[in-house]
Amino acid sequence: xxxxxxxxxxxxxxxxxxxxxxxxxxxxxxxxxxxxxxxxxxxxxxxxxxxxxxxxxxxxxxxxxxxxxxxxxxxxxxxxxxxxxxxxxxxxxxxxxxxxxxxxxxxxxxxxxxxxxxxx
Amino acid sequence: xxxxxxxxxxxxxxxxxxxxxxxxxxxxxxxxxxxxxxxxxxxxxxxxxxxxxxxxxxxxxxxxxxxxxxxxxxxxxxxxxxxxxxxxxxxxxxxxxxxxxxxxxxxxxxxx
Numbered sequence: 001x002x003x004x005x006x007x008x009x010x011x012x013x014x015x016x017x018x019x020x021x022x023x024x025x026x027x028x029x030x031x032x033x034x035x036x037x038x039x040x041x042x043x044x045x046x047x048x049x050x051x052x053x054x055x056x057x058x059x060x061x062x063x064x065x066x067x068x069x070x071x072x073x074x075x076x077x078x079x080x081x082x083x084x085x086x087x088x089x090x091x092x093x094x095x096x097x098x099x100x101x102x103x104x105x106x107x108x109x110x111x112x113x114x115x116x117x118x119x120x
Numbered sequence: 121x122x123x124x125x126x127x128x129x130x131x132x133x134x135x136x137x138x139x140x141x142x143x144x145x146x147x148x149x150x151x152x153x154x155x156x157x158x159x160x161x162x163x164x165x166x167x168x169x170x171x172x173x174x175x176x177x178x179x180x181x182x183x184x185x186x187x188x189x190x191x192x193x194x195x196x197x198x199x200x201x202x203x204x205x206x207x208x209x210x211x212x213x214x215x216x217x218x219x220x221x222x223x224x225x226x227x228x229x230x231x232x
Contacts, residue, residue: 035221045169045212047221060220061121094168098216104181106159106174106216113168 002027004095004111012089012118018082022095022111029053029076033098035107036069036080038091046091050098051078085118092116122147122215126224132232133207139200141227143213148193149176157217160189160198163226164209172211173198205231 008020022034036048049059051069059067063082071078082089092113099108123146133139149156156176161169171180173189176196186201200207210226 044225045214045223047219047223050219058219062220096168099171099174104171104174105178106171106180107161107169107214108171108174108180110168110170 002097002109004097004109006093006095006111006114008114008116010115010117012085012116013120014086014118015084018080018085018089018116018118020080020093020095020114020116021077022079023077024097025076029071029078030073032100034069034071034078035096035098037094037096038089039094039113040091048080048082048093087118090116090118121220122149122218122222124213124215124222124224126211126213126227129225129227131227131229133200133203133229134232135205136202139203139207139229141198141211141213141229143191143196143198143224145194145196145215147217149196149215149217150193151217156192156196157215158189158191158196159214159216161212161214162207162209163212169212203229203231 003025005023012018030053033050035050051057051071066083068081094113095111096107097109125144127142149158158176160173163169177189188199212226213224
């Protein structure tokens with residue numbers, strides 16, 4: 001059974017770069033789409049972007065200029081970087097897997113989430 | 121972006137009674153393949169969202185059959201035939217027809 005686990009700094013200074021990693025265990029990263037989401041009390045749940053195992057990416061237009069998602073299939077993880085952060089980027093960040101078309105074709109596996117605070 | 125609007129935002133329920141949540145989208149979620157790209161997620165306190173319904177009316181693995189999804193194009197409904205205590209939390213609809221994927225505001229289901 002596939003499991004996801006986010007990791008990274010819980011505190012980032014304004015104007016710096018947020019970097020998170022999502023480790024994939026119990027299954028292959030070499031298929032499916034892998035996404036990042038974030039959640040704040042004010043804006044609710046927000047999709048950040050996805051990466052396909054081949055490396056194809058798609059980002060939310062509102063974050064596109066600052067976000068990069070990459071994948072390391074040999075190390076079974078994918079990563080999120082968000083540059084020039086501000087307090088508005090303070091959130092709980094989740095990674096998730098889009099399930100197979102012939103199975104549960106929704107975001108069927110999620111990491112537990114990691115809280116990132118932007119503050120000096 | 122496709123705007124998702126849920127109602128009600130708060131839903132007090134009595135165990136054993138039915139419950140229903142509505143979700144409307146600002147654009148049709150019906151793909152040319154005939155499927156509506158609308159999911160329902162339940163988020164319990166301190167947990168990530170969990171998939172309940174995908175493609176408008178398909179129950180995710182392990183989801184009890186008291187949950188059902190219906191609707192097409194811009195109007196969708198999540199129904200629980202007989203609410204149990206474990207069903208409490210915040211329910212979100214989400215469209216995955218086009219990026220950016222977008223969520224409704226959430227409906228908080230709580231026991232009366």
